[in-house]
Amino acid sequence: MTQDELKALVGQAALAYVVPGELVGVGTGSTVNHFIAALASFKDRIPGAVSSSEASSERLRALGIAVLDANEVGELAVYIDGADEIDPLGCMIKGGGAALTREKIVAAQARRFVCIADESKQVAVLGRFPLPVEVIPMAAAQLTRRFAAMNGQAQLRMREGLPVVTDNGQHILDVHGLQIADALGFESQVNQWPGVVTVGVFAHQRADVCLLGAPGGVKTLVF
Ligand code: 5RP
Numbered sequence: 001m002t003q004d005e006l007k008a009l010v011g012q013a014a015l016a017y018v019v020p021g022e023l024v025g026v027g028t029g030s031t032v033n034h035f036i037a038a039l040a041s042f043k044d045r046i047p048g049a050v051s052s053s054e055a056s057s058e059r060l061r062a063l064g065i066a067v068l069d070a071n072e073v074g075e076l077a078v079y080i081d082g083a084d085e086i087d088p089l090g091c092m093i094k095g096g097g098a099a100l101t102r103e104k105i106v107a108a109q110a111r112r113f114v115c116i117a118d119e120s121k122q123v124a125v126l127g128r129f130p131l132p133v134e135v136i137p138m139a140a141a142q143l144t145r146r147f148a149a150m151n152g153q154a155q156l157r158m159r160e161g162l163p164v165v166t167d168n169g170q171h172i173l174d175v176h177g178l179q180i181a182d183a184l185g186f187e188s189q190v191n192q193w194p195g196v197v198t199v200g201v202f203a204h205q206r207a208d209v210c211l212l213g214a215p216g217g218v219k220t221l222v223f
Pocket of ligand 1: 027028029030031032081082083084093094095096097098099100103
């Protein structure tokens with residue numbers, strides 16, 4: 001099975017976690033795109049979705065699924081999103097698609113986080129995937145020095161010769177070379193550095209369930 005077929009498998013399996021009659025939180029990325037496609041068959045059973053990016057909102061609307069503003073709704077039953085890495089405790093690195101800030105906001109609004117990923121995303125210790133950090137542009141150099149002091153090499157994410165600009169109008173640093181054994185402590189520490197909007201470690205908002213796509217089928221991990 002290809003990686004995309006594994007993503008499609010878990011995207012479909014995540015439908016089982018959508019609660020009829022309740023709003024669903026929807027993440028961002030290629031795995032979530034499969035979930036959004038599957039959600040089309042369920043759209044008459046939910047009032048709509050709260051989305052973590054302009055890209056996902058566009059896909060949802062194109063399928064006739066209402067997208068509600070996070071400020072206009074209360075708690076969500078479930079948030080479904082992919083991950084770049086997931087560790088044995090359900091802590092994740094996210095933000096490969098630059099949507100980490102809104103992803104963390106919607107995740108924090110949900111009772112349950114269901115992570116969907118192919119099995120290549122499972123790691124013993126977070127950090128092989130360069131850690132995305134959304135930053136206020138004027139703090140980028142200062143934050144690069146702070147990461148260097150912990151042996152991380154931060155690179156400004158670029159596209160076509162220009163810094164990537166997030167849905168929130170900010171930039172992304174991708175930090176290479178970290179080994180994040182204490183994900184909770186690391187997230188708390190980096191979060192309070194001036195200029196950090198969001199660090200892509202999801203330990204306070206870790207997954208409650210992970211559906212991992214493997215050639216033998218979907219493995220369900222409960223944390
Ligand atoms: C986007 C994310 C994605 O969930 C993460 O990058 C995984 O993406 P994909 O499903 O395409 O592998 O955090 O900001």
